[in-house]
Amino acid sequence: MATGSNSQEIRPSPELPKQLPFDFLKKITNDFSAERKIGGGPFGNVYKGVVPDDGRLLAVKKLQENAPMPPDKTFNNEVQNIMALKHENVVELVGFCWETQKKLVQFDGRYIQADITESVLCYEYLPNGSLQQNLFVTKTAEAVPSAEPAIDWSTRFKIIKGICQGLLFLHKLDIPIIHMDLKPENILLDENMVPKIADFGLSRVFGQEQTRLYTQTVVGSYGYMAPEYLYRGEISAQSDIYSLGLLILEISIGEQNCKDKNQPSARNFIDKVREEWTLEHIASKYASLDTEGLHQVKICIELGLKCAEIDRRVRPPIEEIVDTLNGLRANEMANEVPHASSVSKKMGFLGGFKKK
Incomplete structure (x- = not known):
């Protein structure tokens, strides 16, 4: 290992936790901005996420609020089961988010505070795109x-x-x-x-x-x-x-x-x-x-x-x-x-x- 006042020890990037806070995902995607959008489908849009500490890239899929989601415990169990699957020709799921937040929504002509569950899946980012x-x-x-x-x-x-x-x-x-x-x-x-x-x-x-x-x-x-x-x-x-x-x-x-x-x-x-x-x-x-x-x-x-x-x-x-x-x-x-x-x-x- 190199020594001296100007040398730096090279450390591997720390592992991200499997369950990620929604605020963290907002931060790395610039609040799911249009400039970061890299794809989409019937269940949600995919955004490029950049982790600030080490610059690693993630593909962050924000699921639609009206997607037919299972209950909290079932979602967490199924996602963690999927994260255990590894194959050369299958994109690796590296993290997820299931978090309920209070939001102002319009209902019957007025705004009310409602509990909205944010569901997000984070995949490895692949440089050559689709x-x-x-x-x-x-x-x-x-x-x-x-x-x-x-x-x-x-x-x-x-x-x-x-x-x-x-x-x-x-x-x-x-x-x-x-x-x-x-x-x-x-x-x-x-x-x-x-x-x-x-x-x-x-x-x-x-x-x-x-x-x-x-x-x-x-x-x-x-x-x-x-x-x-x-x-x-x-x-x-x-x-x-x-x-x-x-x-x-x-x-x-x-x-x-x-x-x-x-x-x-x-x-x-x-x-x-x-x-x-x-x-x-x-x-x-x-x-x-x-x-x-x-x-x-x-x-x-x-x-x-x-x-x-x-x-x-x-x-x-x-x-x-x-x-x-x-x-x-x-x-x-x-x-x-x-x-x-x-x-x-x-x-x-x-x-x-x-x-x-």
Whole structure:
């Protein structure tokens, strides 16, 4: 260790307590200011928090006051259970707040003092932001149709596999966690572009512990909700598989599903992928890929379409999805997919894409 009057001892940053005061969270987010907002969803907004003592960063999710929250003790127990879960492809929950404060609220034309419970979840902060922020841009200044996506295919394939590994972990817990809001905004990327599923704890916090149930309150993101959930309120692990399929398709083709935010269904997007993404089209969009890379794109698109089937019973389980991705080997790909320069326009649809 260095000595002398000008030397400083380097100490590790102290651990934050698991339960954090609301005033502390207000301070590190500049009172949840608009400048610090980095994301949002149906249950609340996410803010960048900067701890003043050591400068460490946190992603602070302030839940909506009208979110369907469980009682105090249940919330605390569930959050602490979630904090114990560790996986490379799941965002780490590092702290939380459940604090009741008195506030002036307007009621029946006058102001009254009411008890308002503030519920906040604090996650690790990931520097590369969300998949949404990174995915839908191109390498060229102008987004021409032939331009390859900004993220190269090997990184995209790694992201797909990582998301699937994270979902496998959540679905295979003793009490499975059904995410219910898988979308590009809820996939965060670390400094090495390793994907991590975010907001994975909200379904447990809100009491959705059963492997299959029904709800009269359908809350989620248009374009990613499974049809049985969107139209019947039915929740199961296969609801997540549907959303996963759309994620896999978006990552594979570099195009965004549901550009029309008023359109709840993704059927138009799915049908467009099924019809347009022929073998020739893949080779054209990924002109720099070799045979192995083209085969990976092909299999991922096929897999995404299977996951996004309307009938939840025919969607593959998460174990099969992971096994399929892990089973891709170069020696299985030889001569199966020709390079772009040799693709004939007569080759037709990819295997498994064409509607029967």
